Each structure stands twice: as C-alpha cells, then as structure tokens.
Amino acid sequence: MCDLQKKKKFDEIIDDDDIVKSAEQSFRIDYFLFMIDQIICSLRNRFEQFQVYAKNFGLLFNLKKLKALNEDALKYHSLNLENVLKYNRFYDIDGLDLFSELKVLRVIFPNGNRNSIEILDYIKNIDSFPNAYIAYRILLVIPVTVALDERSFSKLKLIKSYLRSTMLQEQLSGLTMLSIKHNLLDKVEYNDLINKFASQKARKINF
Structure with a gap:
C-alpha cells in the first residue's frame, strides 16, 4: 500500500x-x-532473573544436583543461601546447619533423580532437617519473574x-x-x- x-x-x-x-x-x-x-x-x-534464582537455589533443584557438589561447594552454596534469605539481623536458615543437613540428606535419601517436591515430601515429617525443610519450601513458592x-x-x-x-x-x-x-x-x-x-x-x- x-x-x-x-x-x-x-x-x-x-x-x-x-x-x-x-x-x-x-x-x-x-x-x-x-x-x-x-x-x-x-x-x-x-x-536474567532465572539465572540469579538458579545461582542461589540451584543446589536444591533435584537430588542429582545435590549429590554432584563436593563438600566445599555444598558449604559455599549453603552459606550463600543463608545470606540471600537474610533480612537485617533476621535469618530464615542457618547456613552451617543447612550444610550439615544436606550432607546427611543426600546420603540417606533413596537413589534416583528426585525433584525438589519429592525431597520436600520426604523430609516434611522428619524433625532432623528443619533448615532444609524451610529452604525447600521457599524454593517452591518464591516467584521467579513477574511475567x-x-x-x-x-x-x-x-x-x-x-x-x-x-x-x-x-x-x-x-x-x-x-x-x-x-x-x-x-x-x-x-x-x-x-x-x-x-x-x-x-x-x-x-x-
């Protein structure tokens, strides 16, 4: 035209x-x-938002990612997650305790490429993983984007x-x-x- x-x-x-x-x-x-x-x-x-989300919570996405980390990397990501979920003087989780819980969890959890929902269902009735329970709950409800x-x-x-x-x-x-x-x-x-x-x-x- x-x-x-x-x-x-x-x-x-x-x-x-x-x-x-x-x-x-x-x-x-x-x-x-x-x-x-x-x-x-x-x-x-x-x-860009998802990259930040994966950087902070990536170790919790599934059991395969959790088991692939060595102890130094697992400790680093656990402490980093503590800082991410910190507000002023208040903490949602303790990084060192989360590190200890995840070390035990990846050993005792049944084998297989389990996702974060299955891991949360497994630990929600176990009192031995309070920090991991909070971390997985936040992982599954936090909004990644605003669309x-x-x-x-x-x-x-x-x-x-x-x-x-x-x-x-x-x-x-x-x-x-x-x-x-x-x-x-x-x-x-x-x-x-x-x-x-x-x-x-x-x-x-x-x-």
Whole structure:
C-alpha cells in the first residue's frame, strides 16, 4: 500500500513528517514494533532473573544436583543461601546447619533423580532437617519473574479497544503502564496531584 501525502503547493518542500502513513504502516511502526521491543526486554529480564534464582537455589533443584557438589561447594552454596534469605539481623536458615543437613540428606535419601517436591515430601515429617525443610519450601513458592510481557498483552486488549483506535502511542504506553502498576497508584494522593496540576495550569494570577 502506498503512502498518502498531504496536498501541497508547487513550491513547497515535502517533509518526512508530512507523509501520512497507511493504517497498516501506522500499526506496524507505532504499536507492533513497540510491543515486540517490550516483549524482548521482558524476556531478557526473565532469563536474567532465572539465572540469579538458579545461582542461589540451584543446589536444591533435584537430588542429582545435590549429590554432584563436593563438600566445599555444598558449604559455599549453603552459606550463600543463608545470606540471600537474610533480612537485617533476621535469618530464615542457618547456613552451617543447612550444610550439615544436606550432607546427611543426600546420603540417606533413596537413589534416583528426585525433584525438589519429592525431597520436600520426604523430609516434611522428619524433625532432623528443619533448615532444609524451610529452604525447600521457599524454593517452591518464591516467584521467579513477574511475567510483564503477558500482562502487557492482556492490558493492551482492555485499553486499546475499537472505540479508542485513534489513541496515540505515548498515551497508550502511559495508560498501559498505569494499568499494570495499579498497586503503586493506590498509594498516590490524587488530591495533591490535582492541586499541583491545577496550580501549574491556572491562568488566573492572584496579586
């Protein structure tokens, strides 16, 4: 489909901004490519987050990984996990105790490539592995990512409706971000924003 052009005088110089894009080109440039870029960034962030997750909790993924570590590596990862789960002066687990528990656990646990759920089911009724029990519970419930790319598409369907087909890219991006981050908006004082906006836009000056 060819580009449409505005009517011009015979001596007028054509500017790139004066070219009117077709509906297909406008959708491709202003919306499709923008969303693809957002998805690529979200996927990149997801894999980066998973790498950090695997670095901290990788020894607990399955029995094969646990048994593959020598004692020095097992101790290092146990102490590292203690630091990861530390908040100020509070600790969820003790790294040295976790190291001792995992050494025993990988010896007494039945052979096979057991996953973390099977290991948790095995130790949950045994009082000898309190730190390992906490570590495996955290492993299985901690969120790895926020899945921002899926949320972007779901919000886009609600915001970019047929009735709003003339919405500009800047406005669409802003409304999409506001809808996704609605939990932050709940903490905003709207009266302060309204008063600030009104004071900046007010034409009447008090003397």
